[in-house]
Amino acid sequence: MRAAALLLLALLLPANVHAQEAAASARGGATAAVVDPLRIEYLRDLAFGSLTVGTAGEGAVTVSPAPAGAAPRYTGSAAPLCSGGTGADCAPYAAQIAVRGEPGRSYRVDLPASVMASGRATGRQLAVEDLVVRSRERPLADRRGRLDPQGRDTLEIGGTLRVPAATPADHFRAELAVFVAYD
Numbered sequence: 170m171r172a173a174a175l176l177l178l179a180l181l182l183p184a185n186v187h188a189q190e191a192a193a194s195a196r197g198g199a200t201a202a203v204v205d206p207l208r209i210e211y212l213r214d215l216a217f218g219s220l221t222v223g224t225a226g227e228g229a230v231t232v233s234p235a236p237a238g239a240a241p242r243y244t245g246s247a248a249p250l251c252s253g254g255t256g257a258d259c260a261p262y263a264a265q266i267a268v269r270g271e272p273g274r275s276y277r278v279d280l281p282a283s284v285m286a287s288g289r290a291t292g293r294q295l296a297v298e299d300l301v302v303r304s305r306e307r308p309l310a311d312r313r314g315r316l317d318p319q320g321r322d323t324l325e326i327g328g329t330l331r332v333p334a335a336t337p338a339d340h341f342r343a344e345l346a347v348f349v350a351y352d
Contacts, residue, residue, distance in 0.1 A: 204270070204271040204274065204351070205269075205270050205271045205320060206270065207268065207269070207270040207276060207349050207350065207351060208268070208269045208270065209266050209267065209268050209269075209324075209347065209349055210266065210267045210269075211264070211265075211266055212265040212266060212267055212323075213262070213264060213265045214264055214345075215232065215262075215263060215264035215297075215326055215327065215328060215345065216232075216260070216261055216262050217230050217232060217241075217261050217330040218230070218241065218249060218250070218251065218258070218259055218260050218261035218262075219249070219250035219251055219258050219259055220243070220247050220248060220249055220250055220332070221247070221248050221250055222245075222246050222247050222248075222332040222333075222334060222335075222336055223246030223334060223335075224246075224334055224335045225246060225334060226245050226246045226334050227245050227246065227331060227332065227333050227334055228243065228244065228245035228246040228247025228248070228331075228332045228334075229243070229244045229245055229247055229329050229330060229331045229332065230242070230243050230244075230247050230249075230261060230329070230330050230332075231244070231299075231327070231328070231329040231330075232261045232262065232263050232327040232328065232329075233263065233301070233327045234263040234264075234301055234302065234303040234324075234325030234326055234327040235263065235303055235305065235308065235325045241261040246334060247332055249261075263325040263326055263327045264324075264325065264326040264327075264345070265323060265324070265325055266323065266324040266325075266326070266347060267321070267322075267323055268304075268314060268316065268321070268322040268323070268324060268349060269316075269320055269321055270316050270320055270351070271316060271320060271351070272316055272317065272318050272319060272320040273315070273316060273317075273318065274315070274316050274351055274352075275307075275313065275314070275315045275316075275351070275352040276313070276314050276315070276316070276349050276350060276351050276352060277312060277313055277314075277349070277350055277352055278302050278304075278312045278313070278314060278324060278347065278348070278349050279312070279347070279348040279349075279350075280300055280302060280312075280326065280345065280346065280347045280348070281300065281345075281346070282298070282299070282300060283296060283297060283298040283299070283300065283328075284297050284300070284343040284344065284345055285297070285343060286330070286341035286342055286343035287341065287342060287343070288337075288339035288340070288341050289339060289340045289341070289342065290339045290340070291337055291339045293336065293337070293339065293341075295330060295331060295332055295333075295336070295341050296330075296331045297328050297329070297330050297331075297343050297345075298328060298329050298331060299328055299329045300326060300327070300328040300345070301326065301327050301328065302324055302325070302326045302347075303324065303325050303326075303327075304322055304323075304324055305322060305323045305324075305325075306322045313352075314349070324347075326345070326347070
C-alpha cells in the first residue's frame with residue numbers, strides 16, 4: 170500500500186523535466202598565403218614606324234604581337250617609309266612588357282581596346298585600335314598569362330594605327346595603360 174501511495178503522490182506532483190540543450194561546438198582555423206606581388210616593366214613601346222599616307226584615302230598599319238609575329242601589314246594608302254630599316258623611327262614592332270611574380274600563377278591583363286595618339290607639332294589625333302596582348306607562356310589565351318617556374322613572363326602588345334588621308338607630317342604618341350592582376 171505504501172508503494173501505491175508513493176506512486177500516486179509521484180503522479181500528482183508536477184514533474185521537473187529538464188531537456189538538454191541541442192548545442193555543439195567546433196573549432197576551425199584561418200589560413201593565409203602571402204605571394205609575391207605582380208610587377209611589370211615596359212621593355213619597349215609599341216611602334217608603328219615611319220610611314221606615308223596618300224591624299225586620296227585613309228591608310229593603316231597593323232603590328233601583330235608574338236606568336237603571330239607577322240610582318241607589319243599596310244592597308245589603304247599607307248606605305249612604309251623605310252623599307253627594311255631597323256631604326257627606332259623606321260621599323261614597326263610590338264610592345265614588350267616583362268611580368269614578374271609568384272611562379273606558376275595565372276594572371277589577367279587589362280588594357281583599353283583603343284587609344285588616341287597625339288601629334289607633337291600639330292596636336293592632331295590618330296586612332297590606335299584593336300589592341301591585342303599575348304603572353305609568351307600562354308600565347309593562345311588572349312589577355313591571360315602564366316608565370317613560368319622562375320616567376321617570369323613577357324607580354325607583347327600589337328594594334329592598328331589608322332591614318333586619315335593627307336595627314337600632315339608629325340611624330341605621334343599615345344599613352345597605353347596596362348594593368349595585370351592575379352586570377
